[in-house]
Amino acid sequence: MPSTDSPSAVETSQPEVAAPLAQTQPNGKGKQPEGAQQSSANTEKSKSNSNGKPAGNAQETSSTKKLTPAELKKKAKEEKAARRAQTVAAKEAESAPAAPELSPAGPSTVPQPAGGTSGSQQRGDGQKGSRTQQRTGGPVGNSRNLPFRGSQKVAAATAAPVVPKKEDKTVEFFRHLYRQRTTSIADASKEVHPAVLALGLQMGNYTICGSCARLVAMLQAFKSVIEAYTTPPGNSLTRHLTSHVLSPQIDYLASCRPISISMGNAIRWLKLEISKVDVDTPEAEAKKDLCGAIDVFLQERVTYADKLIAKKAAGKIKDGDVIMTYAKSSVVQRTLLRAFSKGKRFKVIVVDSRPLHEGKHLAAALVNLGMDVQYCLLNGLVHVIQNVTKVLLGAHAMMSNGRLFARVGTAIVAMEANEADKPVIVLCETIKFTERVALDSIVHNEIAPADELVTPGGPLTNWEDMKKLQICNMMYDVTPAEYLHMIVTESGNVPPTAVPVLHRMGNESG
Amino acid sequence: MDSVGNVPPKTLTGTFDIVETYHRILEDDPEITMPVAAIEALVELLAQTDAVTVYETLDLIQTQSAFLKMNIPNSIPLQAGTELFQQYILSCLKPSKTSSGNFEAVRQHLVSNGRLFVHRAKNARDMIARHGQNYIRDGNIVLTHGGSRVVGALLRKAADVKRAGGNVRFKVIYVVKDQRSIECRTVIDSLRAKGIPVAEIDEGTVAYAMRKVDMVIVGAEGVVENGGIISRLGTFQIAQLAMAAKKPFYVAVETHKFVREFILSQDDMESDIDQKIIRFEPDYVEDPTPKTPIRNAVDFTPPKYIAALITENGPNVVAAVSEQLIFLYSV
Numbered sequence: 001m002p003s004t005d006s007p008s009a010v011e012t013s014q015p016e017v018a019a020p021l022a023q024t025q026p027n028g029k030g031k032q033p034e035g036a037q038q039s040s041a042n043t044e045k046s047k048s049n050s051n052g053k054p055a056g057n058a059q060e061t062s063s064t065k066k067l068t069p070a071e072l073k074k075k076a077k078e079e080k081a082a083r084r085a086q087t088v089a090a091k092e093a094e095s096a097p098a099a100p101e102l103s104p105a106g107p108s109t110v111p112q113p114a115g116g117t118s119g120s121q122q123r124g125d126g127q128k129g130s131r132t133q134q135r136t137g138g139p140v141g142n143s144r145n146l147p148f149r150g151s152q153k154v155a156a157a158t159a160a161p162v163v164p165k166k167e168d169k170t171v172e173f174f175r176h177l178y179r180q181r182t183t184s185i186a187d188a189s190k191e192v193h194p195a196v197l198a199l200g201l202q203m204g205n206y207t208i209c210g211s212c213a214r215l216v217a218m219l220q221a222f223k224s225v226i227e228a229y230t231t232p233p234g235n236s237l238t239r240h241l242t243s244h245v246l247s248p249q250i251d252y253l254a255s256c257r258p259i260s261i262s263m264g265n266a267i268r269w270l271k272l273e274i275s276k277v278d279v280d281t282p283e284a285e286a287k288k289d290l291c292g293a294i295d296v297f298l299q300e301r302v303t304y305a306d307k308l309i310a311k312k313a314a315g316k317i318k319d320g321d322v323i324m325t326y327a328k329s330s331v332v333q334r335t336l337l338r339a340f341s342k343g344k345r346f347k348v349i350v351v352d353s354r355p356l357h358e359g360k361h362l363a364a365a366l367v368n369l370g371m372d373v374q375y376c377l378l379n380g381l382v383h384v385i386q387n388v389t390k391v392l393l394g395a396h397a398m399m400s401n402g403r404l405f406a407r408v409g410t411a412i413v414a415m416e417a418n419e420a421d422k423p424v425i426v427l428c429e430t431i432k433f434t435e436r437v438a439l440d441s442i443v444h445n446e447i448a449p450a451d452e453l454v455t456p457g458g459p460l461t462n463w464e465d466m467k468k469l470q471i472c473n474m475m476y477d478v479t480p481a482e483y484l485h486m487i488v489t490e491s492g493n494v495p496p497t498a499v500p501v502l503h504r505m506g507n508e509s510g
Numbered sequence: 511m512d513s514v515g516n517v518p519p520k521t522l523t524g525t526f527d528i529v530e531t532y533h534r535i536l537e538d539d540p541e542i543t544m545p546v547a548a549i550e551a552l553v554e555l556l557a558q559t560d561a562v563t564v565y566e567t568l569d570l571i572q573t574q575s576a577f578l579k580m581n582i583p584n585s586i587p588l589q590a591g592t593e594l595f596q597q598y599i600l601s602c603l604k605p606s607k608t609s610s611g612n613f614e615a616v617r618q619h620l621v622s623n624g625r626l627f628v629h630r631a632k633n634a635r636d637m638i639a640r641h642g643q644n645y646i647r648d649g650n651i652v653l654t655h656g657g658s659r660v661v662g663a664l665l666r667k668a669a670d671v672k673r674a675g676g677n678v679r680f681k682v683i684y685v686v687k688d689q690r691s692i693e694c695r696t697v698i699d700s701l702r703a704k705g706i707p708v709a710e711i712d713e714g715t716v717a718y719a720m721r722k723v724d725m726v727i728v729g730a731e732g733v734v735e736n737g738g739i740i741s742r743l744g745t746f747q748i749a750q751l752a753m754a755a756k757k758p759f760y761v762a763v764e765t766h767k768f769v770r771e772f773i774l775s776q777d778d779m780e781s782d783i784d785q786k787i788i789r790f791e792p793d794y795v796e797d798p799t800p801k802t803p804i805r806n807a808v809d810f811t812p813p814k815y816i817a818a819l820i821t822e823n824g825p826n827v828v829a830a831v832s833e834q835l836i837f838l839y840s841v
Contacts, residue, residue, distance in 0.1 A: 316778075389777075423774040486736065486772055492836065493772040495736040495813070497829035501836050 329394020658729020737828025
């Protein structure tokens, strides 16, 4: 029955749709009476439903109940007429038949995020609301005259006038990246270990932040998980631990903040380690071995790797250098400390940006040691880059095509350094290498809550109520390999082209 | 591994002086390159040492390499040789760990194999010439610079194609520098003897000549990890001019010159090789040419200017250097 979804959607939005339709569409006449009739019929219903939940099945049934059979019939007829008119219009606009498109296109716009604005409120907005509808419906409003797909969509949107109650505040390009973050332990599965519960929250609010810190914290938490684990009777540790115990922990952590690439590498390694445990090994021994293996892994891949990188990179710092760095990386900090403690005298420029201001911590730590530090925000970059002799950058991950995946803003610093002909040096442990490639920052990224970007009390405080405003707060960006001159890893200093080689040797053979 | 390292390098080996040996080897054989000379010096050290254990030997080689590096101003090319030799020894010792009782045999094995390596390194030049000759086509004009023996061998090999009945006729533009003209002279004479027309120009004429040129082929003293080369002073500017004119810039080089060192720019090199090329003088000086402490001043050509490296294993892109080094040095 085609009318199952349309009445529910019609309830709130029809009056708004009517206005633009009357202006722009030739077949608007066929629609308007229907809309008017609908809205009047559904007024009570939408009032009762003003809590703003997306139109669900319950609503639909309640709305259809309120109509008498005669009204229903009339409505169906009108709808059919409207659809037919649109099909004709669509055909005129040289397009494929629109009718079959109706049902799939109609509901697709329904599940918009719900909240705040109620249906009755929007109705009061009148003209403004209609614009909202145009926007959220994608390219509906403007692409009217475009042939083909656009016009189909128009037909669909107008025939089954499905309009969300609330403007979609996600940014179109990055819509695939939005995840609801878990911010409490209330919904966590009961399998999740308390240590992991705490860790998830700490990661979510950036108390534990940074690719390496998160990796270390995760493996430490997994150690407690393994220690607390007892194999249920009739199962073996090798088969049970990964799928039944480790997976819920990982899922929970991922729901708090997406798993970083280094964490992914470590998880893959740990699963392999578990699968290698002999079935006949006594449980206590197997657990001890696994915890021992985690310790060794952390020592090799993080602790000593950091030490080695710091040693190598500090060797590249000379007296009189001006080192620029962006945001905060633990290994960059370690490198600068080491060079300073070896008696090198150089200046550091910390470039930073909103909203995390991680660079402040680095600058403070360096100043406390008596180093010569200049702190500036990203918008002052061009001004300070002229005196720089080297740029040291931390990494979130190194992609196999030699590109650097790091805190958003890094790409600008690298580009500007390249423009000014300054060498860009990346400090990165091989645990952060991945076989994936990145061409842009869109396909793979992390979107942080947009509220982080809003200054409390600033002009954007109520941004969610502002029409046509979306805020995009992404965490990372991708720096092209051409901007990077050297990558310092624990297995040597290499150019970006050698990333896949080191990754093969480090993460896949081990 | 600095267990025995506190013993002064000289007393341990009596009368043997590695720096002197290195210089003697370089002077005795004009065909030998710096990394190979360093390796030969280390082989001689190994033949003379009275060290009895593996670790003693390794330590000796390490301290002596460091000593040699410290005493040669332009140490990057020879560093390629010493590191390669150390790595070679390490990989030799690995399988023979079980038979550690008979160290003398291991050492004899090393000495003979070390000599074999020197021999092989010399053969590499012929292989490069064979690979490189295919790059020179009929009617080409090749620009080259410096007294590189590899490039000389390559051009002669290409000339032989013509004499053997092929129809590759090419010309050479040779950038001649006054200070090094003797080395250039021998290469130029040998080319003319093979019937190759050679034009001699000075460094200021390179940009003017570049339009006529089809390719640039130069040699190198060392190839660093990012694929950039350390080469005779003046190479960098030729590379830049070649790129500006969109002409390919090839480097003919043996793989034993690949060195595990990362150089980012000219300034970066200064810390390894102190050349004192730019001197600010308040008063007039008779001879403004740099009084560089090393015989041949060098510069660094970044990898982005290099079209390909012609090695004895065939032509390589610059990215292959780091890959080869990673595999070579991961035991």
